[in-house]
Amino acid sequence: MATILVVDDEMGIRELLSEILSDEGHVVETAENAQDAREFRLRAAPDLVLLDIWMPDTDGVTLLKEWAAQGLLSMPVIMMSGHATIDTAVEATKIGALNFLEKPIALQKLLKAVEQGLARGSAAPAPGGAAAKPALPANASAVASAAALPMLAVDNAAGGTAPAQTTSISFDIPLRDARDAFERAYFEYHLARENGSMTRVAEKTGLERTHLYRKLKQLGVDLGKNKGE
Known part of the structure; x- marks a missing residue:
């Protein structure tokens, strides 16, 4: 069981990720903006952070830079965004992010990235050090919704x-x-x-x-x- 901090200004995303990760047995904390995330990080060090890039107060890349400069980037950080470019993903990785997930996030990609991040544990890349290549956003569209439901039948x-x-x-x-x-x-x-x-x-x-x-x-x-x- 790990403690995972989800930082995203969209309540629906926070709730969805919390439900999925809690169902996997993790303890999930949430922050709706960078300031909430800063305050949580000063109180405790989560085992993993899922960090949105585009937020209204301070963007995720800037927050990542702050943590790196303050020596607080001791945990693996996975960036999330539905609009970021590959350059942004590479920049975040150079700062110290472990991975990058494109929204809408496919369930298997999320669980795999979380598993890999937790496996890194305290071995997350130090600021300025060598970092693993991020899972860059693909150009392919997200997985389509399931087919229409069948006719009413009781098995x-x-x-x-x-x-x-x-x-x-x-x-x-x-x-x-x-x-x-x-x-x-x-x-x-x-x-x-x-x-x-x-x-x-x-x-x-x-x-x-x-x-x-x-x-x-x-x-x-x-x-x-x-x-x-």
Whole structure:
């Protein structure tokens, strides 16, 4: 278990990364701007930092420079951005960043980068020292959303029991509401069958776990009651 600091001015990004990393067993702290991150770093040294580049008060590269100049860059730092150029990624790496993730961040890339960062531990590059090459943003587009959901069906043969609302969706409501009701029942069904395991539900439904979290939050699915031991 590691302590990971997520620094991003977008609340949705902070919440999403917190949920994913917490589900992996890590302790996640968040900061919505550079000042919050500075204050946290003065109180404690996290095992890893996920640092957004574009923030309203102080950008991530500038904050990285500050930590390097003050001797506070003792932990691996992974930069994040949806708009940064390769030059920016290279600059951050020269300062001391370990890696670079392009938004929207694919789940497997996130988990792999975090695993590699934590493996470095206290061996993170010192300011001005040799640094590993960053995972530079690719020009390819992000992974597309999963295909449309199949027609309503209950898999009794597999021994599963669908939530009651699966069979009680009214046809007298607007299509959007009916679709949301079906999707909610669909995901609750799979969560119940997989004892709340987000990894297995993602595999069953064909969604990346990042997208799965977003969809469940959008539908208002209560993850707490489906969470396994």
